[in-house]
Amino acid sequence: MQMDGGRALIRALEEEGVEVMFGLPGGAILPVYDPIIDSSIRHVLVRHEQGAGHMAEGYAQATGRPGVAMVTSGPAATNIVTPLCDAYLDSTPLVVVTGQVPLPAIGTDAFQECDTTGITMAVTKHNFLVTEAQDIPRTVKEAFHIATTGRPGPVLVDIPKDIVDPKNPRSAMEWTGDVEMDLPGYHPRTGVDQSAIEAAADLIRTAERPILYVGGGVLKARASEVLRKLVELSGIHVVTTLMARGAFPDGHDLCLGMPGMHGNFTAVTAMQEADLLVALGARFDDRVTGRIDGFAPGAQIVHVDIDAAELGKVRRPDVAIQGDCRVAIEALVAALAAGGVGNVDRTAWRSRISGWQERFPLTYEPSAPGDRLKPQYVIEQLRDATPEDTIVTSGVGQHQMWASQYWNFEHPYTWINSGGLGTMGFSIPAAIGAKVGCPDRMVWAVDGDGCFQMTAQELVTSTVENIPIKVALLNNSYLGMVRQWQDMFYEERLSEVHLSQDVPDYKAWAESMGCVGMRVDSPEEVPAAIAKANEIDDRSVVIDFRVAADEKVFPMVPSGAANSDIVVPPSQEDQER
Amino acid sequence: MSAGPSKNRYHTLVVTVENKFGVLARVAGLFARRGFNIESLAVAPTDDEDLSRITVVVDVESAPLEQVVKQLDKLINVVEIRELHPDHSVERELMIVTVMAEPDRRDELVEHLDRAGGKVLSVGTDAMMLSLVGPPARIDDFENLLRGYGIIEFQRTGRVALASLDGPGD
Ligand SMILES: Cc1ncc(C[n+]2csc(CCOP(=O)(O)OP(=O)(O)O)c2C)c(N)n1
Numbered sequence A: 001m002q003m004d005g006g007r008a009l010i011r012a013l014e015e016e017g018v019e020v021m022f023g024l025p026g027g028a029i030l031p032v033y034d035p036i037i038d039s040s041i042r043h044v045l046v047r048h049e050q051g052a053g054h055m056a057e058g059y060a061q062a063t064g065r066p067g068v069a070m071v072t073s074g075p076a077a078t079n080i081v082t083p084l085c086d087a088y089l090d091s092t093p094l095v096v097v098t099g100q101v102p103l104p105a106i107g108t109d110a111f112q113e114c115d116t117t118g119i120t121m122a123v124t125k126h127n128f129l130v131t132e133a134q135d136i137p138r139t140v141k142e143a144f145h146i147a148t149t150g151r152p153g154p155v156l157v158d159i160p161k162d163i164v165d166p167k168n169p170r171s172a173m174e175w176t177g178d179v180e181m182d183l184p185g186y187h188p189r190t191g192v193d194q195s196a197i198e199a200a201a202d203l204i205r206t207a208e209r210p211i212l213y214v215g216g217g218v219l220k221a222r223a224s225e226v227l228r229k230l231v232e233l234s235g236i237h238v239v240t241t242l243m244a245r246g247a248f249p250d251g252h253d254l255c256l257g258m259p260g261m262h263g264n265f266t267a268v269t270a271m272q273e274a275d276l277l278v279a280l281g282a283r284f285d286d287r288v289t290g291r292i293d294g295f296a297p298g299a300q301i302v303h304v305d306i307d308a309a310e311l312g313k314v315r316r317p318d319v320a321i322q323g324d325c326r327v328a329i330e331a332l333v334a335a336l337a338a339g340g341v342g343n344v345d346r347t348a349w350r351s352r353i354s355g356w357q358e359r360f361p362l363t364y365e366p367s368a369p370g371d372r373l374k375p376q377y378v379i380e381q382l383r384d385a386t387p388e389d390t391i392v393t394s395g396v397g398q399h400q401m402w403a404s405q406y407w408n409f410e411h412p413y414t415w416i417n418s419g420g421l422g423t424m425g426f427s428i429p430a431a432i433g434a435k436v437g438c439p440d441r442m443v444w445a446v447d448g449d450g451c452f453q454m455t456a457q458e459l460v461t462s463t464v465e466n467i468p469i470k471v472a473l474l475n476n477s478y479l480g481m482v483r484q485w486q487d488m489f490y491e492e493r494l495s496e497v498h499l500s501q502d503v504p505d506y507k508a509w510a511e512s513m514g515c516v517g518m519r520v521d522s523p524e525e526v527p528a529a530i531a532k533a534n535e536i537d538d539r540s541v542v543i544d545f546r547v548a549a550d551e552k553v554f555p556m557v558p559s560g561a562a563n564s565d566i567v568v569p570p571s572q573e574d575q576e577r
Numbered sequence B: 001m002s003a004g005p006s007k008n009r010y011h012t013l014v015v016t017v018e019n020k021f022g023v024l025a026r027v028a029g030l031f032a033r034r035g036f037n038i039e040s041l042a043v044a045p046t047d048d049e050d051l052s053r054i055t056v057v058v059d060v061e062s063a064p065l066e067q068v069v070k071q072l073d074k075l076i077n078v079v080e081i082r083e084l085h086p087d088h089s090v091e092r093e094l095m096i097v098t099v100m101a102e103p104d105r106r107d108e109l110v111e112h113l114d115r116a117g118g119k120v121l122s123v124g125t126d127a128m129m130l131s132l133v134g135p136p137a138r139i140d141d142f143e144n145l146l147r148g149y150g151i152i153e154f155q156r157t158g159r160v161a162l163a164s165l166d167g168p169g170d
């Protein structure tokens, strides 16, 4: 069938099962926006292209399906670089389509020309500059295949205007319906090496102090259920990294919660003291390991990852298993079921763990009567007042760490945040994307006042497109996490971290964007405000929680320190470790 | 990979890539952003017009070879990577050089050149242009020797390599 490239592009996206895309049109992508009018694909018009990228990420993380964004050339392409990098570091499957100046204009510094594939080469799993209309269907197919298989990640497809513009003869193409991919260098691993599985099972059988170190790869592989089988069969404790919160339920007896720089004492210390770490889809990130040469010094390592380059990148594994986490964990379960789980007595280890849990729970000083509201208290109240399957997104900073620490994640895909890149402004657009993907679920964005001011305009998108989300703004009037570092490591010399609690007027700003705005100053008002927000489902809601400015996130492993030098809150300083 | 790693600082990788626009930039960009140092790099199309062959000599003091190989392998356009062990491969490099050659020193220079197996490409009033193809070490030696005459302009291609047909190479 004769077709033009623009129509073929939309048709190819439809054939990939795309139900929604996030974007904003402009000159170079104009011809592709015309067929969108007649397409089954919903287009969500954003207010800034960064928002489109983070929405696509939120959608992808909530649903497991690839997120799709479409923007024009030049400044729009550069505006979406941050979400691409964010998705790259967090292995989130995205397909981003960018417009490009017509082929003959490429390289001439034409209006709104930028070298999009050059700029995004380092922040995408792969990118394409399509030069023939005929190649569009195949390239789209390849883009989705690459984004969603192996280690997932963002793929960018750059489309010069002339090959999609029906007025240009270069856009003529023949739609054939079946296209073959041509990726001779891309063969994502599907199986696992059975002998490595057996070797891992042997280490598990004989370990005295084993820990399952669960990372985001378990969620990507949709392996939560089989992980649970592994835990219950082996009786081994689990830590879930910032990218894996919810991959194993916090309420389970064997769940120790989050490790790392702001992990809880028990999770950090149990890893540190372990004699076996079974890393599942985790990458020994510096925020988890602390100073690497002081990390888990007595532990042997089993490392499962789909990406061969992660195996041995940071810490040399004793057993390396390249493969999909679900396939590998299933194989491990089978090996342990067949050959037994060993008979090491781990009573002493379990009692050390429960001792740490008793002596070093997550804690903060509750507000005394008349005191400022505590941010941790807001998270606890929110957690207790919302359904268990609520999706929580977050920005980056202290509020992110408190949300991760104090929430109880009982289900996978209920926690969506920017882990690897640490992108301020992530939460609101990510929440909108998650809500589009899961319209029947409650979606709360936990945000900071600094972050809010970076992407709040997407609340206009939420209103106009009728995608109601809820925002818990922990307004401490500071770039709080930076202030914490200045307090602790720069002798309280505060430099350029003060925002203002009153400017902007968040309630009025929210209302001006069509949301319900509320302001909460005291602990007593918190439950009612949350209850009211939870009842509203036809509009977005923003609650400006005006919280104490000088709270710190504890525990903390200072940057560059070993995890054994974890700093506990003042109330626990005298506890015996 | 064909042979076990050698203990040398420099390792030769033969990387077969899709012959597409921008692929060299992807390879070079990867080396730059991961901090992998390269000693030399030579690229040309192969007998299959869809593929190009990159011979890259990696300095493994900057990063373990295993990481370099695994990261390269993640590039979608990289089709195959082989390490060539120096004992089981033939490596060649081409040098062309313009060197000072006063008439009274020419005979001696040409004698050295003959012994190394090089060629005279052209002769000027007080300079000569020479070429030499050979294993990289021989090129190094000849380059050092020429310094005594005064090098005016000089270009090496970087090495290219093939696995030996059988048994150890030269
Ligand atoms: C785009 C971006 N710029 C700067 C930073 C550095 N940074 C990390 S946390 C933070 C403070 C965030 O402030 P806020 O949103 O108010 O959160 P809080 O820490 O106060 O909870 C900053 C500036 C970042 N992570 N991202």
Ligand SMILES: [Mg+2]
Residues within 6 Å of the ligand: A448, A449, A450, A474, A475, A476, A477, A478, A479, A480
């Ligand atoms: Mg703040």
